[in-house]
Amino acid sequence: MNVAVIGLGLIGGSLLQALEAAGHAVTGYDADPATRELAEKDGRNVAGSVAEAAAGAEIVALAVPLPVLPGVIAELAGYDGLITDVTSVKGPVRALGIRRFVGGHPMAGKETSGYAAADPALFDGCAWVLCLEPGETDLDDWLTAAALFTALGARVVPATAAEHDRAVAEISHVPHLLAAALARRLVGNPLAAALGAGSFRDGTRVAGTRAELIAAMCGGNATATREVLTAVIDDLRQRLDELSAADPVEALIPALREAGDARRAWPPKPGAAAEEPAGAEELLALGRAGGWVTAVSESRVTVRTMRPESDRITP
Amino acid sequence: MNVAVIGLGLIGGSLLQALEAAGHAVTGYDADPATRELAEKDGRNVAGSVAEAAAGAEIVALAVPLPVLPGVIAELAGYDGLITDVTSVKGPVRALGIRRFVGGHPMAGKETSGYAAADPALFDGCAWVLCLEPGETDLDDWLTAAALFTALGARVVPATAAEHDRAVAEISHVPHLLAAALARRLVGNPLAAALGAGSFRDGTRVAGTRAELIAAMCGGNATATREVLTAVIDDLRQRLDELSAADPVEALIPALREAGDARRAWPPKPGAAAEEPAGAEELLALGRAGGWVTAVSESRVTVRTMRPESDRITP
Known part of the structure; x- marks a missing residue:
C-alpha cells in the first residue's frame, strides 16, 4: 500500500520503518527540518509538506501530539483517503470529526524518544487499539487499518473511543x-x-x-x-x-x-486462535472480552482472533 | 552476651544464626517441635520451653506473631532481664506493658518463610527500628539492644512506637x-x-x-x-x-x-558518618531526620550515626 506517516518521532519513525520493512511504499513528513533530514539520511522517502506526503497515499497515519492534530487535519483538506492516528486519548480526537477516520493507539513506548530512537520492531506483540464506533466507522476502513497493523505483529484490539x-x-x-x-x-x-x-x-x-x-x-x-x-x-x-x-x-x-x-490472573494468558466474523458488533464484543485480532482474512469476512484463556468456554 | 530467641521462623531463626556468628551464646525455642528439631540438627542450642531458654539470658528476643506474644510474656514471669521483639506493629505491643522492654522491628524479609529459610546475613544493611519512649524506655537497655543489632550490620532507627x-x-x-x-x-x-x-x-x-x-x-x-x-x-x-x-x-x-x-530523591543517599550524644531526645531527633545508629560507643555516651545526605548542613 501507499502509506504516509506524519510526525516522525519515536512512534511515527518506528511506524515508517516497520511499514517499509513490511513492503509498503511509505512517505514520511515531520514539521521539524532536522528530523526530516535525519529520516532522509536514514534512506527514507521524506516529503516537504503534509499535503505532499499524503498525495497518492491510501492511508495517512498521524503520529503528532494531540494539540497539533487540528492543524495537520487542515493541511489534509485535499486528501480523501483513510486517516488513522496514534494519540493516547481517543474521545477528544473523535470529537474533531475527521472524515474517514479510524482512531488508533499503539500501546508501545520506550524510555527514549525522537526519530533516533525509532525501532521497526517496536509494535511486535504490542496491543494496538483501533476505534470502532457503531454507525460511524466504516468497517472496511477499520479492516484495512487492522490488516496493516496486525501484519506488523500488533495485537489489534477493537474498542469504542469511550471504552x-x-x-x-x-x-x-x-x-x-x-x-x-x-x-x-x-x-x-x-x-x-x-x-x-x-x-x-x-x-x-x-x-x-x-x-x-x-x-x-x-x-x-x-x-x-x-x-x-x-x-x-x-x-x-x-x-x-x-x-x-x-x-x-x-x-x-x-x-x-x-x-x-x-x-x-493478570496478565491474562492467550487462549486458542480462532476465526470469527468481521462484523462491528462481533469485533467490539471481542475487545470487551479481552481478545484481539491477529490477522484479517483475504475476503475480509472474517478475522483471525485470540481471546484470553479465562474467557474460553470449557465443556 | 547470653541471648534467648523465642520463635525460630525466618526472622527468629536468622537472628539466632546471626547472633551466634557474632560470637554470642544463643539459646532458641520454638513452640513447634519440628522447628526445634530442625534448629537442633542445624547445631543450635535449643531449649524445651520459653522459661528454659530465658534462664541465664541477658536479653530475650521475641520473634513470635503478635497474637502469641501475651502467652509468651506470661511464660517469662520468672525472667527479669531485657526483652525485645520483632513484630511489625509497635503500638499494640507497647500497650502490653512488658517490663524492661525495647520494642524492635527489623525491616527485613524474604519471599520464603520458616527456619529452613533462615539466613544469618538477613539483617546486613536493613533498617531496624528500636522504640524509644521518653520517660518509659530505659536508655541503657535501648543502647544494649542497639549495640547488639548494629553489630549484625543493621541500621538502628530510633523512633517512638507511634512514629x-x-x-x-x-x-x-x-x-x-x-x-x-x-x-x-x-x-x-x-x-x-x-x-x-x-x-x-x-x-x-x-x-x-x-x-x-x-x-x-x-x-x-x-x-x-x-x-x-x-x-x-x-x-x-x-x-x-x-x-x-x-x-x-x-x-x-x-x-x-x-x-x-x-x-x-528516594531512596535517600547516606551522608557522612558522625559521633552524636546518646541521649533519648537526640536519638529520636536523629530518627525523625531520617538517620540511624551504626554503632554504640564503649562508653555508651555517644553513638556513631549516619544521616541522609539531604539532611546534611552544608557550609
Missing part, C-alpha cells in the same frame, strides 16, 4: 495519580523515607515520570480519569470503614482476596 | 491497600486487563500478596493505617478537583511535580 479512554484511565492514568499520592507522603517525612522498601518502591515508581507528561495524559483524558479515580476513592473509603470494624483484619479480607485473585 | 506505626502505614500498609484498589479495577474488565502494561504491573505488584497477610498488617495497625489512608484519599480528591478545572493539565502539575521531586 479505550476508560480502560487506559484504569490501567495507566489513575495508577500514575496513586503513585504520586504515595510519593507525596515523603514530603517532610525523612523517617518514612528511611524505612521505605519494596512495596513503596514499586507503588511509586511511575511517580518519577515528568510531571508535565503525567498531567498531559490525565488532563487530556480528564472525564474518564475522573470517573475511575472516583471509583477508586469510593473503594478506598470502604477499606477505611473496614479498618474501623470491630475486627478489622476479618473485615479487610474479602476485598483484598478479590484484588489478589484479579492480580494473580 | 514507627505511622511511618510503616505510609511506606507499606497504605501502599498495599492502593495496589489492591487498582487490581480490583480488573474485576469484570477484560479489556483493561488486555491493555495493562508497566505502570499497572508495578502499581499492583503487592496486591498479589496473600490477603490474610495484608489484612493482618493493615488491621493490626488500624489506627495509623486509617490516618494515612484518610490523608491519601484527601490528596486524591484534590486531583479530582484539578481534573475538573478549566485547564486540568496546568492544574495537575504542581502536585505531580512535588511527587516527582520526592520520588526522585
Whole structure:
C-alpha cells in the first residue's frame, strides 16, 4: 500500500520503518527540518509538506501530539483517503470529526524518544487499539487499518473511543495519580523515607515520570480519569470503614482476596486462535472480552482472533 | 552476651544464626517441635520451653506473631532481664506493658518463610527500628539492644512506637491497600486487563500478596493505617478537583511535580558518618531526620550515626 506517516518521532519513525520493512511504499513528513533530514539520511522517502506526503497515499497515519492534530487535519483538506492516528486519548480526537477516520493507539513506548530512537520492531506483540464506533466507522476502513497493523505483529484490539479512554484511565492514568499520592507522603517525612522498601518502591515508581507528561495524559483524558479515580476513592473509603470494624483484619479480607485473585490472573494468558466474523458488533464484543485480532482474512469476512484463556468456554 | 530467641521462623531463626556468628551464646525455642528439631540438627542450642531458654539470658528476643506474644510474656514471669521483639506493629505491643522492654522491628524479609529459610546475613544493611519512649524506655537497655543489632550490620532507627506505626502505614500498609484498589479495577474488565502494561504491573505488584497477610498488617495497625489512608484519599480528591478545572493539565502539575521531586530523591543517599550524644531526645531527633545508629560507643555516651545526605548542613 501507499502509506504516509506524519510526525516522525519515536512512534511515527518506528511506524515508517516497520511499514517499509513490511513492503509498503511509505512517505514520511515531520514539521521539524532536522528530523526530516535525519529520516532522509536514514534512506527514507521524506516529503516537504503534509499535503505532499499524503498525495497518492491510501492511508495517512498521524503520529503528532494531540494539540497539533487540528492543524495537520487542515493541511489534509485535499486528501480523501483513510486517516488513522496514534494519540493516547481517543474521545477528544473523535470529537474533531475527521472524515474517514479510524482512531488508533499503539500501546508501545520506550524510555527514549525522537526519530533516533525509532525501532521497526517496536509494535511486535504490542496491543494496538483501533476505534470502532457503531454507525460511524466504516468497517472496511477499520479492516484495512487492522490488516496493516496486525501484519506488523500488533495485537489489534477493537474498542469504542469511550471504552479505550476508560480502560487506559484504569490501567495507566489513575495508577500514575496513586503513585504520586504515595510519593507525596515523603514530603517532610525523612523517617518514612528511611524505612521505605519494596512495596513503596514499586507503588511509586511511575511517580518519577515528568510531571508535565503525567498531567498531559490525565488532563487530556480528564472525564474518564475522573470517573475511575472516583471509583477508586469510593473503594478506598470502604477499606477505611473496614479498618474501623470491630475486627478489622476479618473485615479487610474479602476485598483484598478479590484484588489478589484479579492480580494473580493478570496478565491474562492467550487462549486458542480462532476465526470469527468481521462484523462491528462481533469485533467490539471481542475487545470487551479481552481478545484481539491477529490477522484479517483475504475476503475480509472474517478475522483471525485470540481471546484470553479465562474467557474460553470449557465443556 | 547470653541471648534467648523465642520463635525460630525466618526472622527468629536468622537472628539466632546471626547472633551466634557474632560470637554470642544463643539459646532458641520454638513452640513447634519440628522447628526445634530442625534448629537442633542445624547445631543450635535449643531449649524445651520459653522459661528454659530465658534462664541465664541477658536479653530475650521475641520473634513470635503478635497474637502469641501475651502467652509468651506470661511464660517469662520468672525472667527479669531485657526483652525485645520483632513484630511489625509497635503500638499494640507497647500497650502490653512488658517490663524492661525495647520494642524492635527489623525491616527485613524474604519471599520464603520458616527456619529452613533462615539466613544469618538477613539483617546486613536493613533498617531496624528500636522504640524509644521518653520517660518509659530505659536508655541503657535501648543502647544494649542497639549495640547488639548494629553489630549484625543493621541500621538502628530510633523512633517512638507511634512514629514507627505511622511511618510503616505510609511506606507499606497504605501502599498495599492502593495496589489492591487498582487490581480490583480488573474485576469484570477484560479489556483493561488486555491493555495493562508497566505502570499497572508495578502499581499492583503487592496486591498479589496473600490477603490474610495484608489484612493482618493493615488491621493490626488500624489506627495509623486509617490516618494515612484518610490523608491519601484527601490528596486524591484534590486531583479530582484539578481534573475538573478549566485547564486540568496546568492544574495537575504542581502536585505531580512535588511527587516527582520526592520520588526522585528516594531512596535517600547516606551522608557522612558522625559521633552524636546518646541521649533519648537526640536519638529520636536523629530518627525523625531520617538517620540511624551504626554503632554504640564503649562508653555508651555517644553513638556513631549516619544521616541522609539531604539532611546534611552544608557550609
